[in-house]
C-alpha cells in the first residue's frame with residue numbers, strides 16, 4: 001500500500017510507492033544503500049494495493065490525506081529497471097493508472113519506459129515523468145543504468161508521448177557544473193518541461209562540506225551561486241527551474257520541486273515545515289485536524305516514548321510539535337538563518 005514516512009515534514013508529495021525493492025542500476029551514490037543491500041531485487045507493491053489506495057483504502061500513515069494526492073512512484077528503486085521485464089509489476093500498475101486517471105509522478109532511469117507497450121499506456125496516464133540524469137561524467141557511477149546520452153534519447157521519445165517530462169539533476173556535485181550548464185540547452189531541445197536540482201548528500205565528512213541533519217553537504221552559498229547560474233540558463237532556454245535542495249527550495253520557480261504546477265488534478269500537500277518556515281501559503285484540510293492522523297510521524301522516532309507522544313494527535317498539531325521538538329535541526333535543514 002502506498003506509504004508515507006519522515007519525508008512528510010519536508011516534501012509536498014510525500015506519499016510514495018515502489019514496485020520493486022532493490023535496484024540493479026546500482027548507482028554508486030544511491031542513498032538507499034546506506035541502510036539496505038539493493039542487489040537483491042525483490043517484488044514490491046502490486047497493482048492490487050495501488051487500486052485499493054486509489055479507491056479510498058488508506059493505511060493509517062496516510063489518513064491525514066483526504067484528497068487524491070499525486071503518488072510519487074520510484075523513490076527507493078527504479079520501476080523500469082531490467083527486473084520489470086520479468087515481473088511486469090510496473091506494467092500492471094500503469095494499467096491501473098491509465099484506467100483511473102489517478103495523478104502520479106514517476107522517477108526512472110530505466111529504458112523499458114520507452115518500449116512501445118509502456119508508451120501506449122503512459123499516453124493514457126495523468127502523469128509527470130522524471131528522468132534522473134546529470135551528465136556523461138556520471139556514467140561511471142551509474143554502471144547498471146543507461147548512459148546519459150541514452151537517457152537523453154529517452155527524454156526525446158517521452159516528450160512526444162507523455163504530458164510532461166522533467167529532468168532530475170540529482171545528486172548534483174559541484175565539479176560537474178560546466179557540463180550541467182552546457183546540457184541545459186540539450187534538455188530543452190529534447191522537449192523537457194523543466195529541471196530539478198539537488199545537491200549531493202554525503203554520508204562521510206569531507207573537506208569543504210558542512211553537516212546538516214545526518215548528512216554532509218555543500219555549503220549553502222556555494223550551491224546558491226551554482227543554482228543561480230543554472231536557473232538563468234534554464235530560463236534562457238524556456239525551461240522551468242525547481243530546487244529539491246531543502247535549504248534553497250525558494251529559489252525554484254515553484255515551491256513544489258516535482259514540477260507539477262498547472263497539471264490537471266495534481267494537488268500537492270502544502271502543510272509541511274518547508275512551507276511553514278518559509279512563510280509560504282499552506283492549507284490545512286479537514287482530515288488533518290482530526291485526532292489520530294499523525295501516525296506518519298512515528299517513522300521519525302525509534303523509541304516507544306516517541307511513538308507514545310504521537311498517539312491521539314492530529315496531523316495539524318503534530319507538524320508544529322515536531323518543529324518545536326527539534327528547532328535547531330529543522331532550521332538547519334531548511335536553511336533558516338540563526
Ligand code: SF4
Nearest residue numbers: 023025026027030077
Ligand atoms: S536508480 Fe535510484 S534507486 Fe536505483 S540504484 Fe540508482 S539511485 Fe538507487
